[in-house]
Amino acid sequence: MIDVQRLRVLRAVAEHGSFNRAATALRLTPSAVSQHVAALERGLGAQVVARSTRGVTLTPAGRIMVGAAESVAAELEHARQRVDELSTGRVRLTVATFTSGGRLLLPGAIARLMAAHPRTELHVREGEPEVTLPLVRRGAVDVALAYRFDGPLPVGPGPGSGLEWTPVLEDPLHVVLPEGHRLAGRDVLDLTELSAEPWVLGCLKTESYLRRFAERAGFAPEVRGTTTDYFFARSLVAAGIGISLIPSIALTPAIPGLRDVPIQPPGPVRHIGVATIADRDRPHITTFVEALREQAPQQHRQSD
Numbered sequence: 001m002i003d004v005q006r007l008r009v010l011r012a013v014a015e016h017g018s019f020n021r022a023a024t025a026l027r028l029t030p031s032a033v034s035q036h037v038a039a040l041e042r043g044l045g046a047q048v049v050a051r052s053t054r055g056v057t058l059t060p061a062g063r064i065m066v067g068a069a070e071s072v073a074a075e076l077e078h079a080r081q082r083v084d085e086l087s088t089g090r091v092r093l094t095v096a097t098f099t100s101g102g103r104l105l106l107p108g109a110i111a112r113l114m115a116a117h118p119r120t121e122l123h124v125r126e127g128e129p130e131v132t133l134p135l136v137r138r139g140a141v142d143v144a145l146a147y148r149f150d151g152p153l154p155v156g157p158g159p160g161s162g163l164e165w166t167p168v169l170e171d172p173l174h175v176v177l178p179e180g181h182r183l184a185g186r187d188v189l190d191l192t193e194l195s196a197e198p199w200v201l202g203c204l205k206t207e208s209y210l211r212r213f214a215e216r217a218g219f220a221p222e223v224r225g226t227t228t229d230y231f232f233a234r235s236l237v238a239a240g241i242g243i244s245l246i247p248s249i250a251l252t253p254a255i256p257g258l259r260d261v262p263i264q265p266p267g268p269v270r271h272i273g274v275a276t277i278a279d280r281d282r283p284h285i286t287t288f289v290e291a292l293r294e295q296a297p298q299q300h301r302q303s304d
Helices: 004-016 019-026 030-044 060-088 099-116 129-138 204-217 230-238 283-303
Strands: 049-052 055-058 091-097 120-126 143-148 163-178 198-201 222-226 244-247 258-262 269-277
Touching (some): 004 019, 019 030, 030 060, 055 060, 091 283, 099 283, 129 143, 163 230, 204 222, 269 283
Parallel strands (some): 091 143
16 A cells, blocks of 8 residues: 655655755655655555656656645545535635636635625635646645646646546737837737737746747747836837737737737637646535636627
């Protein structure tokens, strides 16, 4: 039988990249961490970490066991929550969200959830998908409103995500320009028309996405400013620093003196959805996810 504590230790080693840092996080000694990992390897008959002077990395067997560790942690947390619900009569729901999606979509969904399940104890935390999706896997978060540009979801190590992804909204990116720009009156733009423009971007992921699309269009964008906030990026456009590429739901509140123009299809799109643990039947989670999906088209029209 695999010891749950040993799985917990391995997960900490994977997260922190060394026995010493894992020991600090777990309030154990590095020797105790090493002993737990060694005992796990003896029980499995396989090496789970590769040790070097630069730290430790997971082996293929180790990645499998970390995925199992996250599933076990999620199930234990789920069981604890259900026991709490039996004793208190209240349902605790923790929702994670990225900023622009939460601002647009969460208020209405929360109102519907509380109307249907008034004894829900709701907690909201903000974070980017690469942070919040692993939290869903571990059971620390029940629902994550998240996004991806293309490729797989950023859920961390382990074979298979263990998550159920429910699409909510397709969020196309628009070019934001000053009103007086020579292209501001256009109904749609092709990226090739913007090859000579300086850019200001609202997050690093948007920059990497722009560079991929620009490469397909045959140019390398000149980036003069990178921020972590789309409103700030639009403010810099209004100040004349450059133009920007902004997801459509992040175009509000409006800033005077700016125009936003769609990109000629197929243009860059941000895919917004909800991540939950697969096969987890909890009525208040179902209500919340349905509320997000039903109000998303209406809210998206209002933001256009």
